[in-house]
Amino acid sequence: MEKNLLRYIWRHTRTQQIWILAIVLLSMVPYFAAFDLPKQIINGPIQGQGFESPDARAPFMAFDFTIPLTGWDLSFDGFALDRMSMLMGLSAVFLLLVIVNGLFKFYINTYKGRLGERLLRRIRYELVDRVLRFPPSTMKQVNGAEISTMVKDEVEPFGGFTGDAFVQPALLGGQASAALFFIFLQNVWLGMIAAVMVAIQVGIIPKMRRRLIDLGRQRQITARHLAGKVGEIVEGIDTIHAYDTTNFERADIAHRLGQIYRIRFELYQWKFIVKFFNNFLSQLTPFLFYSIGGYFALRGSLDVGQLVAVINAYKDLPGPLKELIDWDQARQDVQVKYEQVLEQFELPHLIEADRHGLSAATPTFGLGPLAATNITVADGAGAKVIEGVSVKIERGETVAVIDNMGSGGEALAEAFGRLVWPLSGKVTLGENDLLELPESVTGRAITYVSASSYFFHGSLKDNLLYGLKHAPTSTVSYSGRDAANRRWEIQEAQLAGNATFDLNADWIDRRSTSIMRGFSDDLKQSVLRALDAVQLTSDVMELALHSHVDPEDNPVITERIVKMRHALREELQREGLGHIVAHFDPTAYNPEATVAENLLFAATKRSTPHEIEVAETPYVHEVLRRAGLSALLFDMGLTIAENLVEIFADLPPEHPFFQQLDRLSAEDILIYQQLLQKRKTRAGQTLTEDERRSIVRLSLHYIEPRYRFGVLTPQIMDQVVAARDLFYENLPADLRDRVERYDPHRYMAAATLRENVLFGKPSHRVPDAVANIRRIAARIMDEMGMRDSLMGLGLEFDVGSGGRRLTVTQRHKLSLARALVRRSDYYIFNRALPGLDRRVQEEIVRDVIDFLREQDNNPSVIWVLSNTSLSRLFHRVIVFDRGVVVEDGTFEALDKESGIFKSLVA
Amino acid sequence: MISLNDEVMLLRQVPYFGRIDACKLKLLAFTSSRVCYEPGQTIFHQGDASEAAYVVLRGTADIVATAPGGEMIIGEASAGTMIGEMCLVSDAPRVSTVRATSVLELLRIPRDSFLRLIADNPRMSFEFSRALAETIRDKAAGLARQLARRPERIV
Structure with missing residues (x-):
């Protein structure tokens, strides 16, 4: 990128700048004409120059113009008008000029705005493009929040400046010199005064502003660090809470804000000193005009009309002049900002742009072998993690990499995954250097997974298919309005140097899924089998069952869920297990549900987590009163309170048994104890309404x-x-949306999918009720062919930012599944499953290998293992010790030798 | 339907809990759950991890030991009998299988609740240890009698 922002702007907007300059110059003509008019109006028709006699006429719109060099003479004698008509005529011309000037301004400003936005778009795109091309070593040091604030906020002023970059100085310079020139025309001496004052302003003010620019630079950097720090706090919030360092972070933020405040305060001081001085200088000139010009007018050597015209013209000088100085200030300001931003983005060793070329071609599977030749890799601190390592992985091999001392295996995997660039030596795929191949080859032939792989905001499905989104695989044909819209999008993108790829196209490459039998469900099968292999299927099913489905969006599924509800009920009866679920029956009390649940007999929902439950609302008590239940439930409540107090009163408040009470804490028990005592000691004293309700x-x-x-x-x-009907009779409007009365034949949108299937409560008295229900429900689900559609619902689950809504284990498994969905020649798993228990780890590693071996392209699997005993699942084992390969051979061979491997695995 | 208070009455008949305060027993009953089994259903299997002890509220069950030679009924539980309490204390797998022989209603006392209660009440701990010792002695004696009667079944 250019070092100088003005030059950058010039390079990308040259033609537009010239065009707008031409327009600006053209706009000068009416602008200049408008200056002379007031003088003509005052001196002519108003003061009567040329209209000495009452019926005198003067020519209107007469001109005489000789084109320079050619000698051609253009002249017009004009219309002869009397004094009043002349006044009206000249005033009409004045009005016309005002309108023409306004229209010019409108056009120029709109054009400038568009120019600025395009350039802003170009810079932002270019910066993000650079982030995508940062070398891996740089990425270890950058702070995401700082980068985003640079791309979003720090470049923002460039857009505003672009439109003004050349037009403003031209326009304002033109205006200022026109005003100055006009003053000169009227009176050379007054013109001289104005010129000297202008020179002083233009000379001194920018010098005074140098400090402002310096402060601006400091402000930019401190603000950027603040953004970085805030980002860190958000990301590290768990650690902050874990170590009780919230106040340390508060101190840090307060300190930074203090710094920013100091800089800003100083900035204001300087700004207003400069402003004061600037204003003073501009006001000094009229003072000179009034005193000196007035003096000459009194002396008769200057006519009043001339003086008024000078003063009038001068009104237009300080404005443009001040703006011109402001422009220069803005120029320096954005130039500094530009340099500051560029410093972060102008890096050596950026990944070459051609490595990222879009390629929609079907990847050619079968590349190989993958080899490291004499490579040396350094860690972030520059220490060498592996040195002079040569390893060659042939097609179809399964290789376990294990570390004795150091982390050589990880470094090798990272070099294969292009996460680090070797200091020396090279990694080759087939004949070619890995770093010189385009990513459309390496990023498809090699699949790399580590525990720190990232998830993007979106659904599980979006994330699982992420590894297939290399290029648009379809073109969308738009029509009508959409087509025009798309054309506009493409055109604007091109004008701003942006990519024109269509985000609405299908980006999923269906020709490189891991299961590829030529059927239309290859993609679906790949996803489902991958989830199976990493043991995530039940989690996804759980997410589905826990989700709320809108019957309007999914009429088919919800209808079938209701069918499944009935099938489950029948099946339970048939197996003699009818008693393990108490179903919701509109005419019967459900003994396994609470009294409130029985009264409402509805699925309820809360729109916000803080909203009180429906059962806690005053309306419920009103219904109880109307149903004549208040007194009964009050007496019942007293007995419950007595029992609870008897059982829990002696326990210390922190006692774990309080967890047995769903909704009550130790304090609640104490309150009930006091309530009961109050009733006993002061018989006859009535309880308050709140106490009764509690x-x-x-x-x-x-x-x-x-x-x-x-x-x-x-x-x-x-x-x-x-009382159920009573509850629904006068249901207040705010509750109406929150309750959905149970109907055995309808899907309840307010309930989860699982609640909809069960439509009842498992018996508290049957110990394995839940397990039995699950078993039978799973069988019915399969019989009804519902599994896939439920999995589909589960895959719609939103994983949250960075996948935070999933557990760590789920994230690791998902990361693995995402790799398994796509077809590659080499799968590199870099300690991809930390923290899983050994048995699960072994099952997953085995299943993953088996799954990948089913592919017909004979892929290789390279797995850096934390659990060394799993190496027996692989053909070949490579053992690293202090950054060098110490053993390399088949598991059987190494197992026989008495080397490091033997001691590691034993 | 048996209420919590009835359960407390029944618990008092269990040797372990005979001398323990009624309100503690009520707490124990409250933190436990009541579960039902049909005749023939198994409450737990020999070798299972032990998570709870049971007190029979109603009905009967067989206590069965499985040896390589086959199964042998080593005892019968009826109202007031406690089952599986030893493994609760020693954290060992179940030594026998328990199977309902009639409609069986049990109070299931989870390990956590039980140990917590013992820890809170030293007197209870003592009573429990004494009762446990007595039970073991009785069982040993019973086993010796059984052994004398049918020596051929034991491998």
């Missing part, structure tokens, strides 16, 4: 088989069931 609340959350206090009488149960 007692009733105990009843509302009561489940007989769970608590077994024997307080729920058949009478209460019947009355609760009868």
Whole structure:
């Protein structure tokens, strides 16, 4: 990129700048004409020059112009008008000029704005393009938040400046010199005064502003570091809490903000000193005009019209002049900013742009071998992690890499994955240097996975298919409005030097999925089998079952879920397990659910996590009162309170048994104890409404088989069931959206998928109820062919930023699955499964190898293992010790020798 | 339906809990869950990890030991019997299988609750140890009698 922003702007907007300059020059004509008019109007029709007699006429619009060099004479005698018509005529011309000037301004500003936005787009794109091409060593040092603030905020002023870069000095310079020239025309001496003052302003002000620029630079860097720090706090929040360092971070932020404040304050001081001085200089000139010009006018050597015209013209001088100085200030400012940004992006060893060429061609599988020849790799600190290592991996090999001392295996894997560039030696794929091959070859032939692989914001599915999105594989044909829109998009992208790839196209490369039998469901099978291999299927199913599905979006699935609900119920009956689920029956009390659940008899939802539950709303108590249940539930609540107090009163507040109570804490028990005492000691004293409700609340959350206090009488149960209709009769509007009455024949949007299938409560009294339900439900799901559609729903789960909504283990497994979905020649797994227990690790490693061996392109698997005993699952084992390969051979051979390997595995 | 208070009454008949405060027993009952089994259902298998002890509230069950030679009923549980309590303390796998012989209702006492309660009440700990010792002695004596009766079944 250019070192100088002005030159950068010139290079990319040359023709537009020339065009707009031409327009600006053209706009000078009416602009200049508008200066002379007031004088003509005042001196002519108003003061009567040329209209000495009442019926005198003067020519209107007469001109006489000789074109230089050619000697051609253009002249027009004009229309002869009387004084009043002349006044109106000249005023009309004045109005016309005002309009023409305004239109010019409008056009120029719009054009400049567009120019600026295009350049901004170009710079931003170019910067991000550079980030994509940063060498790996640089990426270890950059701070994401700082880069994003540079791309987003720091370049922002460039856009505004671009439009002004050349037009502003031309326009303002033109205006200023026009004004100055006009003053000169009126009176040379007054012109001289104005010129000297202008020279002083133009000479001194920028010098005073030098300090401002310096401060601006400091401000930019401190603000950037602040952004970086905030990003760090967000990312490291777990660590901050874990080590109780929130106040250290507060101190850090406060210190930085203090620095920024100091810089800004000084900036303001300087800015306003400069402003004051500038204003003073501009106001000094009219002072000179009034005093000196007035003096000459009184003396009669200057006519009043001339003086008024000078002063009038001068009104237009300080404005442009000040803006011109401001422009220069802005120029220096953006130049400094540009240099600051460029410093971060102008790096040696950027990845060559041609390595990233878009290639939609079907990858040619079968490249190889993958070989490291005499490579040396350094870590972030510059220490050599491997030195002079040569390893050759043939097609179809399965290789375990293990470390005795050091981390040579990891470094080798990273070199294969192009995450580090070797200091010396080279890695080759087939005949070619890995770093010289385009990424469209290396990024498809080699699949690299480590525990730190990243997930992008989106669904599980988006992330699983991410490894297939190399190039658009289809072209979208747009029509009508969309077509015009797309054309506009392409045109604008080209004008700003952006890529024109269509994001709406299908980017998923269906010809390089790992399962490729030529069927239309290859992609789906690849995903499902990959999930199976990494043991993520049940997690995805769990996500699906836990999700809320809108029946309007998924009418087919939800309808089948209701069918599944009935099938499950029938099947449980058939197996004699009908008693393990208490189904929701509109006419019966559900003994396994709370009293409140039985009253509402609905799936409820909260729109925000802080909203109170429906069962806690005052309306519930109102319904109870109307149903004549208040007193009954109050008495029942008293008994519950007595029992709870008896059981829990003696326990210390932190006792783990309090966890047995779903909704009550030690403090609640204490409150109930006091309530009961109050009733006992002061008999007759009524409880407040709130106290009564808190007692009733105990009843509302009561489940007989769970608590077994024997307080729920058949009478209460019947009355609760009868009160259901009452609850819905006058349901307030704010609750109406939050409850969805249970209907055995309808899908409940407010309930999870699992709740919809079960549509009841598992019995508290049957110990293996849940396990049995799961077993039977799974069987029905398969019989109904629902598994795939449910998996589909699970795959829609949003993984959150960086996949944070998944557990660490799930993330590691997902990362592996993402690799398995795509077809490659070489799979490199760099300690991809840390923290999993040994048995699971072994199962996954075995399944992954088996899965990959099914591919017909004979892929190789290179796995850097933390668990060395797993190396027996591989054909070949490479052992690193202090950065060099000490043993390399088949598992059987190494197992027989008594080397390092033997001691590691034993 | 048996309520919590009935369960407490029943627990008091269990030798281990005979001398323990009613309110502690109520807490124990509350933190436990009541579970039902059909005749023939297995409550736990020999060799399973032990997570809970049980007190029979109603019904009967066989306690079965499996040896390479075959199965042998080594005891019967009925209302008031505690099952699986030893493994609860020693954290060992189940030494026998328990199978319901009629409709069986049990109070399932989770290990955590149980150990927590013992830890909170030193007196309970003592009572429990004494009762445990007595049970072991009785069982040993019973086993000796059985051995004398049917020596051929034991390998």
